Amino acid sequence: MTAEYTAGSRLEKIFKSGQKAVTGECGPPRGCDVEHFKHKASFLKGNVDAVNVTDNQTAVVRFCSMAAAKILLEMGLEPVMQMVTRDMNRIALQSNVLGASALGIKNLLCLTGDHQSFGDHPQAKNVHDMDSVMLLHTVKTMRDEGKMVSGTEVQGRPKMFLGAAANPFADPAEFRVIRMGKKINAGAQFIQTQCIYNMERFRKFMEMANDMGLTEKCYIMAGITPLKSVGMANYMKKFVPGLDVPDSYITRLKGVPKENVAAEGIKIAVEQIQECLAMKGISGIHLMAIEWEDHVPEIVKAAGLLPRPKVD
Amino acid sequence: MVIGESKPLAEILEMIKDFKKVVVAGCKGCVTVCNAGGEKEVAILASELRIARKAAGNELETLEYTCERQCDPEYIEPLDDLVKDAEAVVSIACSVGPQYVTARYPFVPVFPGLNTISIGGATEHGVWKEFCQACGSCIIGEFGGLCPITRCAKQLLNGPCGGSSEGICEVGKGSIPCIWQLIYDRLKNLGQLHKMQEVKLYKNWSTSRDGGLRTTIREELKQ
Structure with a gap:
């Protein structure tokens, strides 16, 4: 990892300074209610280094991640724009990468995306011209070699700090790290x-x-999602493939009075954050407080991660 | 082979509601093998249509014929004698069939009585699965002889994704094996797991339907 910056985003600078980074997440709404989105995002300001904006997550139509990323920039928040290969082919994907870069977006998370059968338009046609690994390679090549997939020269290279997702809990278990390695080889930073x-x-x-x-x-970055309720914990355990919620956490949530369940969930999340940060090789925390953005300041503070570092 | 499945009777009845006399045309090719469009199914469908129309007080006459194949013009020809007396044709070949029938009879309405489902085969009695999407450029040799384009819901070439759990794909409510788990197991058996570590890059989709209608020409066979 060199000291030179590929994109010069705040996130990249914090990593390269050797400090632990914290990212949050803010899902755009299922409509164009900008104020609602801004309200949710406002809780993240100053409490995280960058904010992921999801790209039609779980294949549910929401306003697009590029617009959301631009709104965050205007609010003084740094976006991590998510981009999935489910809905666009290589022409549209590359076009969006160039457009996003032109808007000043500097962090890009490349994903394949959830299958549309889980979303609100299960009759949609999917694209899958590329997968997440290919998208990483595409953007890296555009950035570092100035070439598109076709070999066409890029006029003005997109300076993107590139990210990817990894699921350590899916199968085959012994392959999960190797697949993460493929993403890193393809361009994930x-x-x-x-x-x-x-x-x-x-x-x-x-x-x-x-x-x-x-x-x-x-x-x-270790992904942490605080458990808001016993119901959410049970749902995650039973219905989200590859998500393995141990009974010990469910027992803990059940063991406190109802009005204290949320606080207990936060306590668990804070413990997890600290445990992850103590692990060798963990460079930061990705805090996905789903529709619980207002609790992010409290969690980040309790985890001892405030104030967030300042970088030039 | 091409796997087909009968359309719901109500859908076929709706298509032919304006006609009193129709030809029901089967095919002795793939759809006979998958019990969807052969001689037996022609007889059953014709009889079901007649019964339903009789019950509705609007009797229907059916003429039945099962072609040797419906994907060859010469095997459509024997329908001539039946079609000249009929108002419409219901073909229960794969969707190639009704289009060949259409080509032969420019002034006769033709309707599909089947849904063409996939290129696949039987995996057990009464169960057929998809194995190929005719992408036009077979790559299964790179994946232990298994096709991720067809058998992975996301068509990943760098799978498995995070939705693979205990060998099962997250799509399909537990009914679909994760092809990437099968590819992994297969490459392991072959001592070729290193192949899973290679970053696979872009597929050329121009040989698939994305490149436009595909025509196969074998010059040595052309007359």
Whole structure:
């Protein structure tokens, strides 16, 4: 990891300064209610280094991530623009990367995206001209070599700091780190993991990543989603594939009076953050407080991650 | 082979509601093998249509014929004698069939009685699965002989995604094996797991339907 910046985003600078980074997440609304989006995002300002804006997550139509990223920029927040390959082919993807860069967006998270059968338009046609690994390679090549997929020269290279997702809890278990390595080889400079609940399995994943030298090549951020309720914990455990919520957390949430469940969920999240940060190879935390953005300041503070570092 | 499945009777009845006499044309090719459009199915469909129309007080006459194949003009020809006496044709070949029938009879309405589902095969009695999407440039040799274009819901070439759990794909409510788990197991058996580490780049989709209508020409066979 060199000291030179590929994009010069705040996120990249914090990583390269050796400090732990914190990213948040803010999903655009299912309509064009800008004020609602800004209100949610306002809780993240000053409490995280950059904010992911999701690209039609779970294949549900929302306002687009590029517009959301631009709004964050105007609010003085740094966006991590998510982009999925489900809905656009290589022409549209590259076009959007160029447009996003032209708008001043400097962090891009390349994803394949959830299958549309989970969303609100299950009859939609999917595209999948590329997958996430190819998209990483595409943007890296546009940025570093000034070439599009076709070989056409790019007039003005998109300076993007490139990220990818990794799910340490899917199968085959022994392949998950290798697949993360493929994403790193293709261009990923930082990784945000799927929500972590099974700390034991995550620890093993990180050990493998360290052994393979991946943590020397890439900044890995542990994905944390606070459990808001017993219902949410049960839902995550039963219905989200590859999400493994241990019974011990559910027992803890059940063991406190109803009015204290949320506080207990936050306490668990803070413990997880601290445990992850203590692991070798973890460069930061990706805090996905889904529709709970107003609790982010409290969580980040309790985890001892405030104030956030200032970079030039 | 091409896998087909009968359309719901109500849908076919709606298509032919304005006609009193129709030809029901089957095919002895793929759709006979998958029990959807052969001689037996022609007889059953014709009879169901007649019964339904009789019950509705609007009797229908059917003429039945099962072509050797419906994807060859010469095998459509034997329909001539039936079609001249009929107002419309319901073809229960794969969707190639009704288009060949259409080509032969420019002034006769033709309707599909089947839904063409996939290029695939039977995996057990009464169960057919998809194995190929005719992308026009086969790459299964790179994946242990298994097709991720067809059998991965996201057509990943760098799978498996985070939705693979205990060998099952997150799409399909538990009914679909994760092809990437199968590719992984297969490459492991072959001692070629290193192939899973290679970054696979862009597929050329111009040989698929994305490149426009595909025509295959074998000069040595052309007359």
